[in-house]
Amino acid sequence: MSVFSGFADVVDQLADALHPLFQGASVAVAIILFTMAVRLAVHPLSRAAARGQKARTKLAPQLADLRKKHAKNPEKLQKAMLELHKQEGVSPLSGCLPSLLQLPAFFLMYHLFSNQEIGGEANPLLGHTLGAAPLGGRFHDALADGGLFGAAGLVYVALFVLVAAVATFNYRRTKQQMATAPATGAETPPGMGAMLKFMPLMSFLTLFTVAVVPLAAALYVVTSTTWSAAERYFLYRDMPPTALAAAV
Template sequence: MSDIFSGFFSGFADLVARLAEVLQPVFHTTATAAAIVLFTMVVRLAVHPLSRAAARGQKERARLAPQVAALRKKHAKNPERMQKAVMELHAKEKVSPLSGCLPSLFQLPAFFLMYHLFSTTELGGEANALLGHSLLAAPLDGRWHDALGDGGVFGPAGLVYLALFALVTAVATFNYRRTKRQMAANPLPAPGGADGQTMPGMGAMTKFMPLMSFMTLFTVAVVPLAAALYVVTSTTWSAVERAVLYRDVPGGAGAVAPAM
């Protein structure tokens, strides 16, 4: 089994290396980093049909919102019956409440593949040649703490990370504002008990959810730079994709979904 995985990783490393060779005349020493960005875009393009399906599902859920609200009011004193009724409504209308998670779930293997590829010194019994590549002054197998130890925040490698952090912050801010608008237009349901009180912790969750976009900053800081490039490219793609797919949904729904 280990030989199968080793051969798989070696084959993927060869794919990245060959793609970098094709891009080398244009991107020169940053060709491998450009290959990672291009690979991420190919993955996102392959997952795009799932994203479109998720958008259609979200629009259908928005259409069913009045009926769901009526069911919640009708079964306010019986949460189990209310949940069953909502699930039956979704099944009847062929709407999956989990469709919005599928694009992110299908990207996880690609992310972990990139993480492993630039965290392993040997592939197939040979030295991992990809570890010698960099994005400007920052090694693709390095992390932010490596950059801090080699020149500091404003050193050559540190500046590369500052640029990535700036891009992530801009995208996260865009997602944050969209999420706030979405939650204002479509508040999270807060079923209560017999006394009509809301569920404990629902208010804290409502305040925390818009901030989830900024968690990408932590990811970029701790994973190898190659994996960080995947995350940054994918997150940026998600922001643009959702802005287009959810443009006619009140409040820009979909911004709450994980943005990998």
């Protein structure tokens, strides 16, 4: 049995358990619950990443001194910065782990709903829908089948509205954080200024992802993005925007 066949069986069994409550939407609900389980599993790493980012923020004055001291020697600067992180027990890469560990789950979902066959047999999950929209279909399929306000198109409209609401929340919160930046006293590292200007708009890129991936993968992305917004609000609410940029 391939990993994709095994994963399909897990989704199918979870959907069977949910069917009495959710009927035809049971597979879609199973995908949402699976996504939440993945995010819950990596939440301890997200908390550790937040603690690490707060520790790195406290190192900002020392890092600024190192940049001035080794401004003409990038290799020595890099070595000194790594040594400082090591001394303080802080990993510069810890914030990447939660995102990296979610990628296999997303690609499994993408592959599972992008192929007509799984393990040499017909893919049984492609026949399931969310409303009138097939979980293996894409936004352009919905547009071709009734248009934006057709039965399938309205499913995507609902997802776009949810993503836009989450992105707007992130945008406003980030702008508020940036507005208080002068009061933090934190020095902005070189190149961070451009990132801070672009960062409030990054959440809106999820709209493009939802539009091009299979609906099942889009459900994964929307659920994960909504979880991230809530998680980051509670874990990073007291941090300055420079730290938030590094945590994206």
